Amino acid sequence: MKWFLWVAPALLLCSGCTGSLGRQELADAQLLFDQVKSDPQVLESAPRDVSRAGESLARAEGFAAHWGTDADVEHYAYLSQRYSQIAREHDQLVRNQQQSQRLQREQDRLQQMLREARLLSAQQRSEWLDEQLQRLATMETERGLVMIIGDVLFEPGSSELNLSASRTALQLVQFLQLNPRRLVRIEGYTDSRGEAEENRELSRLRAQSVAQTLVDMGVAAERLQVIGYGEAHPVAENASARGRAANRRVEIVFSDENGQLGAER
Structure with missing residues (x-):
């Protein structure tokens, strides 16, 4: 009983005591996640990565608020940031592909016009x-x-x-x-x-x-x-x-x- 009375206050004191590095990682992860989840094109291009970023962020916040170590918070905050970055990279890849397709269609049209021009007097x-x-x-x-x-x-x-x-x-x-x-x-x-x-x-x-x-x-x-x-x-x-x-x-x-x-x- 005395052991419990000694440990309980320690648990209360340490609950949510995340270090400055962990708090910064968490803040960075939150900022990146807010950016990708508010971008409709990213949500459409990479919904799975955005979802994973949100899940990892929730875990990091859970560890920060309860009985978790700095390493736990930093790990899941890092995962959230990386998934957010992957979502952006995936979206950029999709945009580049779409631009390439548009340019190809324009080039095809141009080639057709050039063929027609050669037939003119x-x-x-x-x-x-x-x-x-x-x-x-x-x-x-x-x-x-x-x-x-x-x-x-x-x-x-x-x-x-x-x-x-x-x-x-x-x-x-x-x-x-x-x-x-x-x-x-x-x-x-x-x-x-x-x-x-x-x-x-x-x-x-x-x-x-x-x-x-x-x-x-x-x-x-x-x-x-x-x-x-x-x-x-x-x-x-x-x-x-x-x-x-x-x-x-x-x-x-x-x-x-x-x-x-x-x-x-």
Whole structure:
């Protein structure tokens, strides 16, 4: 009886006494789980992994609240985090596969259009190419034909092209395949916020991202030039949000039919 009276207070004192490392692991696991369970696409892509993450988290919380060691809490909190990460990775894999399938369908359509274009007469082909240039939204400048790709095709503050850029890239590929002697210079620009050198590097990376996408779709790398101008050569005032958005852009400069590009700025 005396032994029981001595042990019981010790149990009460130690109940839920999880160390700082265990509490941090538990908090991290809870944060990751909240993120994946609130994302409908992750729930649809990886329901089993999300469920396992929740079960492991519940066990970790149970050990933290009752008679459990730090090792128990950390173990199940780690499992919960890993299942949450796997769920995200699985979701990203599904998204990549879906994007690949969409690109394949676009490429198949492009190949069909190219086959049809080869059957056109010279006059029809000229008219058809003019139509393609209009679809690319080009404009005539002192540097030649220029197409502007706006900031909306990039993730905010990033050089990564988003999914909506694939159609624009495919149109570019289509035009370049039908005009094998034309070259392009891909020029990146930013607004004036931030350091000038950082802006110049971001503009170059965005231009390079466009170039790499074209190469991945079959355009020879030697037909592409890349340059980053940063905040130089704005097309609008940087004082307003609208003006800054206009200045964040990539310009595609086309050579003439003989492959002659205009001078750089």
